[in-house]
Structures are given as C-alpha cells and as structure tokens.
Amino acid sequence: MQQFLAGGNPGRDVISVGVVIPSYKQPGFLSEALESILTQVGPALIGAVIVNDGCPFAQTHDIGLSYARRYPDQVVYLRRRNGGLSAARNTGVDFILQAWPECRGIFPLDADNRLLPHFLARAQKLLDGSSPQTGWVYPDFDFFGFQENFSTSGEYSYFMHILENYCEAGSLIRRELFASGLRYDESMRSGFEDWDFWLRSAQAGWRGRHLPAAGFRYRKRAESMLAGSERLRNVILGDMRIRYAKHLTVRALAKLEAEEVPRFAMYVTGEDTVRYVLDPMAATFRSEPRAVAQRRFVEAKHEPRATHFPSQFCFASPEALDLLQRAGLLRNVFYQAMMALRDGHFLAVTVDMSAEGEIALAVTPPAAAGEVGATAVMMFAQTRLLQEVAQDPHRGWVNSIRSENPSPKIAQLAAKLPASLLKDRPPPIAAFMLSEIDGLRDSMLSRSVLPAAWRPDERRPRLAAQEAYHELTRCGAIMPHVAPGDRRDIGFVLPLFAFGGVEKVVLNYAAAMRGMGWRPHLFITGASRMQPQPDHFDIFESVNFFEGDGIEGGDYDRLHLGACVSGFALWRDTRDAVGLLATMDVVLNTHALGGHGIMQSLRQQGVKTWLGLHLVEHGPLGNPQGNPHIALAYEGAYDGFVVISEKLRDWCIGQAVPADKVVKVLNAPSYQADTALVASVLAARRAPEPGPLRVLFLGRLDAQKGLDRLRDIILQTLDARFAWRVVGKAVLNDDTLDLNETGLTVEPPAMSGPELDTLYAWADVVVLPSRFEGVPLTILEAQRFGCVMVATDVGAVSEIIRDRQDGFLVPVANGEFAVVARFVSILEQLAADRARLRGVGLAAAARAAESSWSGNMQDWLTQIDRAMKPAA
Incomplete structure (x- = not known):
C-alpha cells in the first residue's frame, strides 16, 4: 500500500x-x-x-x-x-x-x-x-x-x-x-x-x-x-x-571457481602463458602471459584480499598431461595433490610401468624424499610456500630439492601404468620448475614492500577461496571437474576393479551409457590399483582412487538386522570422499561398503544415488552378510535400487524397499563375441565330432565358486571320456584351488574377447558349482556359443537356465555329496548321449541371442532421465 x-x-x-x-x-x-x-x-x-x-x-x-x-x-x-x-x-x-x-x-x-x-x-x-x-x-x-x-x-x-x-x-x-x-x-x-x-x-x-x-x-x-x-x-x-x-552445490561452486578463482596455476613446458584452472581437462580456461602471471603472483602476496592467484602450482610437460589423461588419472592426480599439499610443501608425481598391466596410484607421506624431485614428471607446490621462497634472495632452500637430503617436505605420488600406455616416459620437470621459481623470485624482489592502498582490507584472502566447500557443502577436497551442465556424468563406485563378474557388469553399463552420450567415471573405494578391462580406456572418462587405503571398512559393533554397517565415518573424515563424488550427476554404488556412508551427503548435493545389487549372501552359519543386507540400513539414502534378477527384486520388496524404487536390469554377455566364430561353432555343434567331452571351469578361484566341489567333480571324472580345463585366478582371497592330485594346471584368466571366444568355442560343457551367485555372466556367454551349462541352483541362476531344456540345474538342499554326485552324473550322461548334448546346447544359444545391455537397461535409463529433468 x-x-x-x-x-x-x-x-x-x-x-x-x-x-x-x-x-x-x-x-x-x-x-x-x-x-x-x-x-x-x-x-x-x-x-x-x-x-x-x-x-x-x-x-x-x-x-x-x-x-x-x-x-x-x-x-x-x-x-x-x-x-x-x-x-x-x-x-x-x-x-x-x-x-x-x-x-x-x-x-x-x-x-x-x-x-x-x-x-x-x-x-x-x-x-x-x-x-x-x-x-x-x-x-x-x-x-x-x-x-x-x-x-x-x-x-x-x-x-x-x-x-x-x-x-x-x-x-x-x-x-x-x-x-x-x-x-x-x-x-x-x-x-x-x-x-x-x-x-x-x-x-x-x-x-x-x-x-x-x-x-x-x-x-x-x-x-x-x-x-x-x-x-x-x-x-x-x-x-x-x-x-x-x-x-551452493559442489557442481555449481566448481563451475564458478573455475571462472573466477581457480586453484591451480599450470606451468606447461613449451607454453608462453600460464593456465589458471580447476579442471585440468577443461577445453577452455583463463590464461595470462608468464610476465603478467608473475606480477599477479607478487600482487597476490602483497594484496591477498584484492588480487587472486591460484593456491597451488602445477609444473608439467604436455607429454605427462597427455599420458595421465589417456590413463584416466589426470583429475585424480590433481585431487590427490590437494590433499598432499595440506601437510607437504611439494608433491612429486612419478610414473612407472606395471608388470601386471594394472593402473595404480599411491601417495607417500610428505618427507625429505631424496632424489624424488629429480625423477618427477609433474610437480605441485603450495603458492604460500613459493611466495616465501621467492622472497629468499639465496634460494638455497628450494634448490636443495635436487639433493639427497632436501629441505622441503616432498610427498610422492607414484603412478603405475600398463606397458601399452607407457611407451615413452615423459621428461623430468624439476629443472623447469626451478627456472620458473627464479622468475617469480626476480619479480618479487623488484616490487616495493609498501602497501598499495591506505585502507586496511578485512576480507578473507582470495588464496583461501576453497574454504567455501567446507563452509557451504561440508566437502573437503573436490574432484577437479567442471561438469558441462548437461547432467550426463555418472560415477560407478566399486570396492575393487579386477577379474570378476561385477566389474564386467559395470563395464557394460558404462559402455552402453557412453554410447548414449553419458560420461562414465570409475571410483575405487578399497584399493589403490585396478585391472583395466578390454576397451576400458575408451569407456571411462576418469579413474579415481580415494585417499590412502580407501574408504572401506565395517562397523561390527553396530549390526543392522545382523549385518555390519559402514564404519568409514568412525575413523576418517568423510568430507574428502564426498567431494570426490560430488560433481557427478548420478552415482551407482555396487558393493562398496564405504560408499553407503556418504550417499546421503551426495543426495544433499543434488546427486542422484543408486544402489547396484547382484546377489544375496549369507555367512557360513547362515548369518546375513554382504551388500544387500548392509544396504537395507541405508535404503533412505538411495533414490533407487538396480537389481539383476526377479528373485532379487522380490527379495528387496520383501525387505520393505518400496517397489517403485527397485528397477530390474538383466545381465547380458559381458563382451561382443566374434559373430562369424559363433556361427561356425554352432554349425559344428549340429554335427559333433567323436572324442572326449570337453568340460570347462572359468571364473574366480574364490570360495564362493565352490572350489572344493569342483575339485571332487574333477577327481571323479578323470578318465578318457572327459577333457578338463580350469581357467581363472583368486581375486577376493588367497584360497587357490589345489589341483596337484588331479594333474591339471590352472590356466591364467582370459581377459580379452578373443581369448574368451576361444575357450567357449572349445568347450562342450561349462560347470559352475557355486555356493551363491547372482546372474553369472559366464552362463550367458557360454550359452551364446551353444555350451551346455551345469550349475548349482543358487541365486537367480534358474532365471537364465531352464533345467534340462537349455542347461542343467543342480539342487543344493541335499548336501555336498549329493551336489558333487549330481554334477558327475550329468557329465556322464552328456558324454554318453551326444544328441542330447547337441539339443540342449543349441537351445541355450537360441535363448542367449535375445539379450542386450542397452535393451535391458532401458527402464533404468528412463527413470534416470526423468530424474534429471528440472522440477516444474
């Protein structure tokens, strides 16, 4: 009025x-x-x-x-x-x-x-x-x-x-x-x-x-x-x-930080300008000529509240940046640098070849680390430290970085990469860094120490801009990633990434989503190394390890319905872990115990959180254990559950998970087979040649797979009617299968598509005597080649095998001796009746032809796309 x-x-x-x-x-x-x-x-x-x-x-x-x-x-x-x-x-x-x-x-x-x-x-x-x-x-x-x-x-x-x-x-x-x-x-x-x-x-x-x-x-x-x-x-x-x-989400603040107060000053050999970045992979960024950057560095020392200069330096060659980007590690290296420089003066990044073909990234605590500076291919440093060093006319302190006993505390970040990536080692960077520090020192010493203005300035220093994440988002170090804004970044969270079915499922989820315009990122919560799968480098936008030994660990003093809960928050500050994932639009947590404890914080950042479930586990005494039981304590922290079978969906609903939150995504074969070879093998199976029944076990050599059963089955079928091959290795523990008394040698795991094709083409029968399973990829892959599957009736195996029609199911209720006897009996029948072998195998191949990852994922992707749309 x-x-x-x-x-x-x-x-x-x-x-x-x-x-x-x-x-x-x-x-x-x-x-x-x-x-x-x-x-x-x-x-x-x-x-x-x-x-x-x-x-x-x-x-x-x-x-x-x-x-x-x-x-x-x-x-x-x-x-x-x-x-x-x-x-x-x-x-x-x-x-x-x-x-x-x-x-x-x-x-x-x-x-x-x-x-x-x-x-x-x-x-x-x-x-x-x-x-x-x-x-x-x-x-x-x-x-x-x-x-x-x-x-x-x-x-x-x-x-x-x-x-x-x-x-x-x-x-x-x-x-x-x-x-x-x-x-x-x-x-x-x-x-x-x-x-x-x-x-x-x-x-x-x-x-x-x-x-x-x-x-x-x-x-x-x-x-x-x-x-x-x-x-x-x-x-x-x-x-x-x-x-x-x-x-005030991490995604929004990261975009603003990159535009106004980026935290890294990147000095790259061969470039006349200095890059100011938050995201080292950003296509566009601010930059200034070296001389202008030197003056900005000096003014930020004398007028820290009026002039911004990034809080951390990065010295690198184009070769090092390109190598780490191709490995998917570049952003994670910068993330690790943020944390290492909290207590250290410098971080030296080294690269070496992994004999196992793994990708690994490990940080040593800050220390006077000998010659590490001279072998580094990238170096990070605190800006505050270099501002002090630049005022030292003698420069002896920083020059000692080349000595065996340097004065600065240097943390080392050691990267190990497969030989296929590390064909040429990037040049060392320490000499380039020291020459740039000389230029900074000359600029600093030429400037008057008198203040430029008479008014005092009570604002916080711009060098401390990143405090915003602590104050506004409850996050610590963040993944240095500026999302494009199209809401197409998805993070896959796993405790480890090695030779296993869960990893293959995640790889195929990521590949399908990559083909639909998404950018998949991989996060490993329980290890500082991973085994890249075929096509890995074309699928994942980045590979990310958490600080130190990761964020796994259970709280066994607090049992929810008999299962432990995440103990991560008991022994570590969760803010850095949340920050690493907070720039994602969607996160799928698959089997990561530590991941449960940070999902609610991610939801508060606007991240859509999903839980991937593959099987229901129990301990040796029938006690509840494993991801599904643990996840029930965190159901409210997830926007939805992705399950791989109807049985698992029913189990979730029976445990009071709302039916609308449970989406079924059936598995499909984990790799693209050679279609010409498949056709050739199926044609050959229609007119089988005489000879022993070729029986294959393919998978992890872990207790879950029923290794004792497998040994007894082999021992009872060691005669001329059967030819056996066992392929795999232990991943989850060191309980390897002892086959000395059988005379068989365990073959190393097959990692590539052609290797797997060769195995399935060889086999007539594939056995899987597991104690518990979800929907095994081995079954789907073997069926495609017309192999006859013989598997224990556990988990959701019965949803992909119709007993005695396109495979054989072995009940487990009658005890161990009965399980082994049934496996042996089926193998003996198939060895004797090749017509039945042929009919069951071809029925399996017809069934396998109906499945694809993109088709199976459609309901889930529809829900995600609906959630990505802004509210009206």
Missing part, C-alpha cells in the same frame, strides 16, 4: 540517476542525506524518492513533504504502510522505473548515510563504461561516527561474495537489473537483505565492479539495524543457504 504525496514533476531536464531513500525512525538524519544528493556535482540530473515506511514520527513526514514541495523537479515523497527496508526500497524502485524512463542508474541510500559531492557522477561514469553484464558499482567502506575505513578493491568475485558481503547496499545499480524483475526480498526483515539481493543478482548473471575513491559515507553507531543483524548472523545465513541450496 503506497500513497503518492508530492513532487515527481520531471521539469525541463531528464532524471539520469534516481536515489531511493527509505525513511523509518531517523528523521534527524533525513535532511543530511537529501542535501548530499541535491548538492551532487556533475552533468546528470539527480532525482530522489523519499519512501516513508510507515514511520510513527511526524517529523519524517514534515521533512519529506517540505523537500518535495521545495524541489518538485527532483524530489518525490511517497508514504506507505510499514513493510520493512526491502519493501520501502522496492516501492521507490517501482516508482522510478515507471516515472523516469530515461533514468540509467538507481541508488539506494539509507536515510542516515551521506554522499560526497562527486560520488554519483563518478559512479555513473564507471557504470556506463562497464560491460553490459556489470549490474552495479560498489564503494569502499568509509564509516563516520565510529571512524573506520576498509577497502573492497580488486576484481569482483561472485564466488568470494558468497562467503562474505563486501558490496555495500549504497551501490549504484543499473536500471536494466531492476527492469529484469529483480527486487529486494520483502520477507527478510532481520537484516542482510542487501547481501541476499546481490547474490540473487549474481545468480541471474549480473556482476559488480569496484568504484575506487567513491565518496560514500556510512554512519556507524554502537546500536543500529546492522548491529542487530550481526547478532542473528548464523540464523539469517542458515536460512539464506537453505533457500539457495541449488546454487
């Missing part, structure tokens, strides 16, 4: 700047504020709108009315019911937009503040000369009453503005900003409404710009509205952060 009382005649001239003066219970200062407006010097005509916000003092009304009558061409007096500071400002803004269409800038002036004579002309000139994106120009803080002065100089940073308000409400605002619909929040009556307004303006794409030597004067007294607001700071900020949560 507002009432127009006096003034508002534009007269001969056009109002160029409109000033809004809310007035409530401060009539004694109102005249001073008005006089400071009317005495402004410059070419523009200044208009003032006084908004009496229901002030109970008659003096406010009298002063406002008298000025409007005395200066009808410049002063308007409005009166409204009390609605608070925001409502009063909005009332004045709305009047200016309608009554003064030529007005280019609007300035909110509290009734107890003042302007020096040239302020508005200087502010309007800067605003007119700025980019259209500049929505406001803001002054330094110059107080009177209590005499204080504080600088707000430097480039505007929305990222830093989120952490603290350094834009005074008394800033000149571009008309178009208000015309776009932005207003002060009238529900905020306890304070910080100007900070809220600036942040919402920045969210809309507008930016501020500092106005030096402004001439704005802020009255400061012992008690004021601001003093009262400061007492409620935590309450008000807590409410603001809840309302703006979607703008």
